[in-house]
Amino acid sequence: MNRTTVSFIGVVAALAAVTGAATVLAPASDAGKTAPTAAVRKPVERSSLLCPAPAGVDAASTTYTSFTPAGSGQASGGSxxxxxGQTVDGSGSSNSGSGKASSNAKPVAPLTDPGKPAAATVDKSPSPLIGTADGRFAPGWSVQETTTIDAGPGRGMLxxxxxxxxxxxxxxxxxxxxxxxxxxxxxxxxxxxxxxxIELYDSNGPVKTANGEGITIPGGSSVxxxxxxxxxxxxxxxxxxxxVRAGRVGAAIQAMDTRNGSDWLPASATPATSAVLPGIPADATSVHLVxxxxxxxDADLKVQLLTPTGAITPAGHETLHLKSGMTTATDLPGLTQGQAGSLRLTPTDSGSAASFVVALRITRGKSGSQEMAFLPGTAAIGQRATVADNRSKGxxxxxxxxxxxxxxxxxxxxATGGGSPASKTVSLKAGTTTALTPPDPGGKGTFAVTVEPVSGGPVYASRTLAADNNGIPDFTIQPMPDDGGTVAVPNAGQDLQVLQH
Incomplete structure (x- = not known):
């Protein structure tokens, strides 16, 4: 008997054993087949969040606000x-003596209960933070990092x-x-x-870079x-x-402008054939699209501004053509006309749709007293969106x-200093943008805001923080996609047909 014959007999015997075991364990009804039920959404059991530390800033004040919505997960347990963590340069050497993220390090803004935000302020150059939540704290856990730089080339709110x-x-x-x-x-x-x-693309396509490939990020560190x-x-x-070639990372871009202040540029939503950029401030003096x-x-897109009263087409910017593999930029002067709005980009021809990513650089104020912020294409709210560090003013x-x-x-x-939760129901008309001040929960300190769709079509959201900095209109915008508090869990059923050829 040759080796091939022996191998074949072994496979047949193994399949027979598996089939026999499956027959014993299978239910008697429906020939051993149980139809799976629909997937159900369940609270996540663990969440991870990463907070980068601002670079190139000598003196700043950074506040971290942590929050988990109440009633999202199990009744007790978790943290x-x-x-x-530590900051290292591209060569792998440490730029801060903080060391690797460790359970021995003093935690920042630890939560004590869901539904109650916790905040901590660092008045020196902060370290990157590596966060983990589990148990009742995991579903919808959100952390806001807000940095204020009063003077210098990077002055502004990040x-x-x-x-x-x-x-x-x-x-x-x-x-x-x-x-x-x-x-x-x-x-x-x-x-x-x-x-x-790290790959770069300009208006001509890929940019040749030095040292952009194979960047190593040590464990528990930020580069x-x-x-x-x-x-x-x-x-x-x-x-x-x-x-990312190996492992996983959190990524964000810190942009500092000598004339227009500074802010974080968040990642755009996953490439798609359409995009919504919600929450352009009414007093925006410049809107720059990239x-x-x-x-x-290539992508050919229809441009619409969703205003409080309906959708309009910006004059002179009815459509936008994006060449494949190239970056396209354009100014949208006088876009808001004193009304808050959201930008919507959709294919001009659904038969030739193409995926793209997009972001806006928004400027408030006049020359010499300007501040900028970024608003990328944002995913819709699915079950709920959460954002921390809201304030009674601004x-x-x-x-x-x-x-x-x-x-x-x-x-x-x-709020962090007391008060009680406050809610309101908001009705939205198709093709419109509604800008509102969140309900005030009372108390002192910052509070978190959640948005939960009740009925109707998809909803997109963002939150703007604004403050006066000696005549400069500091501000920052945070997109509010789904907070990932729940996940769809499929129910599997037994099916002996998988054993048949």
Whole structure:
């Protein structure tokens, strides 16, 4: 008997044994087949968030606000902890003596109960934070990082929602021009090293870079990479792509402008054939659009501004053409005309749709007293969106329903200094944007806001924080996609047909 025959007999015997065992365990009805039921949504049991540390800033004040919505998960148990990590340069040497993220380090703004935000302020250069929440603190856990720089070339308000780790990030709106300093922050939450590539694309296509490939991010560390060190070209509008080869990272871009202040540029929503950018302030003095077609086909897009009264087409900017693999930038002068709005981009021809990413650089104020913020394409709210560090003054929530009427519930949590949760129901008309002040929960300190769709079509949201800085209108915008508090869990059934050829 040759080896092939022996192998064949062994396979048959193994299949017979498996079939016999399956027959014993299978239910008697329906020939051993149980139909699976529909997937159900259940609260997540663990969440990870990463907060980058601002680079190139000598003196600043940074506040971290942590929050988990009440009643999202199990009744007891769990924790939500932000631990300091270390910052290393591209060569792997440490730039801060803080050391690797560790349970021995003092946690920042630990939560004590869901529904009650916790905040902590650092008045010196902060460390990157690596956060983990589990049990009752995991569903919808959100952390806001807000930095205020009163003077200097980077003066302004920098705000970002700390992000979950991933493997693919797109950032239209970056720059290597002489008046900008843009850092890509790569943060690794795990014990083992991660490896990532940074790719740049300008109006002509890929930009040749030095040291942009194979960047190693040690475990529990963050690596800030100054974009101007990757290329000698001074380019006003770039698209940055962070592609992770090994492990997982959190990615964000810190943009500092000598004339227009500074802010974080969040990653755009996953490339898609349409986009919604919710929450352009009514008093925006400049709106600059940067987009990039990620696929092999060009994208031809219809441009609409969703105002409080309906959708309009900006004069002179009815359509937008994106060449595949190239960054396209355009100014949208006088876009808002004193009304808050949201930008919607859809294919001009559904038969030739192409995927793209997009972001806006928004400026408020006049020359010499200007501040900028960024608003990328944002994913719709699925079950709920959450944003922390809301304030009784200077906070605006923007909601838009691009395709159909919708109703949402807006809830403000109790503040860090007391108060009680406050809710209101908001009705949204199709093709409009509603800007409102979240309900005040009373008490002192900051509070969190959640938005839950009740009925109708998809809803997109963002939150704007604004403050006067000696005549300069500081502000920052945080997109509000779904907070990931629940996940669809399929129910599997037994099916012996998998054993048949």
């Amino acid at each position: 939500a902890v932000l631990q300091p 705000g970002t929602s700390c992000t979950a780790p991933g493997a693919d990030f797109w950032f239209p709106g970056a720059s290597t021009s002489s008046d900008r300093q843009d850092y890509v922050h790569l943060t690794n939450p795990d014990d083992t090293a991660a490896v990532a590539d 800030p990479v100054l974009l101007s060190t990757l290329t000698s070209a001074q380019t006003a509008d770039l698209t940055v792509h962070v592609a 987009a990039y077609a990620t696929g092999t086909n 906070g605006t929530l923007s909601l838009t329903a691009p395709t159909a009427d919708a109703t949402v519930k807006v809830t403000s949590s109790a």
